[in-house]
Amino acid sequence: MPRDSLTREQIVRTAVELLDEEGLDGLNMRNLGKRLNAAATAVYWHVKNKDDLLLLAGDRVWDEIEFADPDALGWRDAATALAVGLHAMFERHPWLVQAFGSHLFYGEGKARYDDHCLAVYESGGFTGAQADRAAAAVFTYVLGNVLGASATVSLTMRLTRGGKDAEAVMRDTMEKAAEVAARFPRLRARLDAPAAADYAGAPEETFEYGLRALLNGIEAERAGVPS
Known part of the structure; x- marks a missing residue:
């Protein structure tokens, strides 16, 4: 061309x-x-x-994230929808999560998202630095939540390019990790449970649980409820 x-x-x-x-x-x-x-x-x-x-x-x-309307949904549901949309975008593009560690990103797409985030929290009564902190806390939580999955994707690509069986390497690594975990009583109890998940796997609905708890705390602090 x-x-x-x-x-x-x-x-x-x-x-x-x-x-x-x-x-x-x-x-x-x-x-x-x-x-x-x-x-x-x-x-x-x-x-x-x-x-x-x-x-x-x-x-x-960033333009892939659908903007929820706080006037129609209320600020809590709008903030939740934004965080879920951000999480899904990071899962679709794991390279972006990795690149945050070595690049400074800016542009209209991210600025538009950031601006709408502030509008959502301001609609819930957060003002000035309160809205900034709330938006930053949720963003940091979402980013941290997808780090593990992003690293797994990156490692799988690297192993595959090197001619290795990525699935076998992962399985061997998890077996070794489980052997180490079995030395500790609480981890061993979970590994021995009938419905035990993979040692490195998070329980179902962990993201939703954490997001709900975080928004509860943010809302309580805005209302002046003692922690």
Whole structure:
């Protein structure tokens, strides 16, 4: 594809697809050019470098989150819907979670989401720094909740590229982790339970439970209820 027929939108959309399939390690101008049927040099006419491309791709995916209307739902349900939408977006794009550790993301997509978050909390009576803290606390909780799944996706990609059986490596690792956990009484009791889950697995509805507890605490603090 000639450079004059490429658009930034095409490049960014294709970069997101590449990142979803191959992770951060798979993003480079050569791989991207192949997908676009264009020379890598043609991409540089639209983006400065790989970091610039990652920044654009990272901002684009924020537009996937549907904005809940606090006037129609109430601030609690709207805040919950936003957090669930953010969690789902991170799960679809685990590379973004990983990239937060080494890149500073900004752009209209993220700013639009952040602005709506503040509007949701302000509709619930949070003002100034209260709204800032509430939005930041929920964002941090969601990000932390998806870190494990994101790391698993990244590790699986890396093992597969290295020619290893990712499933076998994961299974062996969990068996070793369970052996260590069995030395401790409370962990051993859970491992020995008839319906025991994988040692590294979280109980069902953990995200929902934590989000509900966090919003309860935020609401109580706003109302001046002693903790």
